[in-house]
Amino acid sequence: MEKGKGLRVLDGTMLKIIAMISMVFDHVGDMFLPGVMWPRMIGRLAMPLFAFCIAEGYIHTRDKKKYILRLGIFALISEIPFDLAFDGKIGLGHQNIMLTFFLSVLALKLFDIIRGEVKEDTGKYSVVKSICGTLVIIVTAFIALLVKADYTVFAIISVFLFYVFKNSKHFLRTGAGVAFLALTRTMGYYCTTGLSIIPLLLYNGKRGKGLKWLFYAFYPGHLLILYLIKMAKF
Numbered sequence: 001m002e003k004g005k006g007l008r009v010l011d012g013t014m015l016k017i018i019a020m021i022s023m024v025f026d027h028v029g030d031m032f033l034p035g036v037m038w039p040r041m042i043g044r045l046a047m048p049l050f051a052f053c054i055a056e057g058y059i060h061t062r063d064k065k066k067y068i069l070r071l072g073i074f075a076l077i078s079e080i081p082f083d084l085a086f087d088g089k090i091g092l093g094h095q096n097i098m099l100t101f102f103l104s105v106l107a108l109k110l111f112d113i114i115r116g117e118v119k120e121d122t123g124k125y126s127v128v129k130s131i132c133g134t135l136v137i138i139v140t141a142f143i144a145l146l147v148k149a150d151y152t153v154f155a156i157i158s159v160f161l162f163y164v165f166k167n168s169k170h171f172l173r174t175g176a177g178v179a180f181l182a183l184t185r186t187m188g189y190y191c192t193t194g195l196s197i198i199p200l201l202l203y204n205g206k207r208g209k210g211l212k213w214l215f216y217a218f219y220p221g222h223l224l225i226l227y228l229i230k231m232a233k234f
Contacts, residue, residue, distance in 0.1 A: 009204065082095070097150040099150070
């Protein structure tokens with residue numbers, strides 16, 4: 001039995017709820033409390049948690065094509081609320097995180113196709129095919145950068161790390177994705193990113209109660225509500 005496994009009390013649903021609460025703090029801070037750091041610092045927990053949950057969703061979904069399609073649909077649905085909330089108008093200056101996650105899982109699917117199955121004689125993946133698959137991840141990361149998707153390269157790579165280390169020990173797997181985000185984004189309120197390792201280490205590998213559609217609808221829904229509150233206030 002892996003050491004510390006008995007302490008893992010958080011399932012996938014709980015991780016998502018923590019991530020959503022963190023994200024609300026972040027967006028409220030961004031929209032209503034400019035210059036105030038503590039809501040944004042709380043908000044730094046959201047990205048690693050969501051990236052981990054996206055990787056878990058891809059691993060455990062029964063239909064990867066439908067999973068990718070759902071993320072793509074909600075990326076489109078979320079764009080107008082995202083633009084209104086942060087720019088006050090519809091435009092292409094900055095795209096929402098659902099688009100980034102859509103690109104992430106699309107890249108994972110391409111990675112799997114290119115890498116193929118493990119070799120029967122060695123029980124390992126082809127090194128050459130694995131490298132080619134990883135190059136697809138890198139290309140996708142730069143596509144996210146070019147289209148100005150939220151969290152750009154950082155989200156794509158972190159989702160990939162949470163995925164590619166899926167068979168590693170729990171601490172290594174969670175630590176890889178969190179460390180990448182924590183070490184590459186360290187300035188200002190990003191200093192608290194590493195704290196996301198705490199709930200991730202408490203993850204027990206269980207799905208939880210699901211609430212799948214709530215989590216999809218929450219992102220565009222809360223952005224629209226915050227936008228309407230901002231318009232009513234001003």
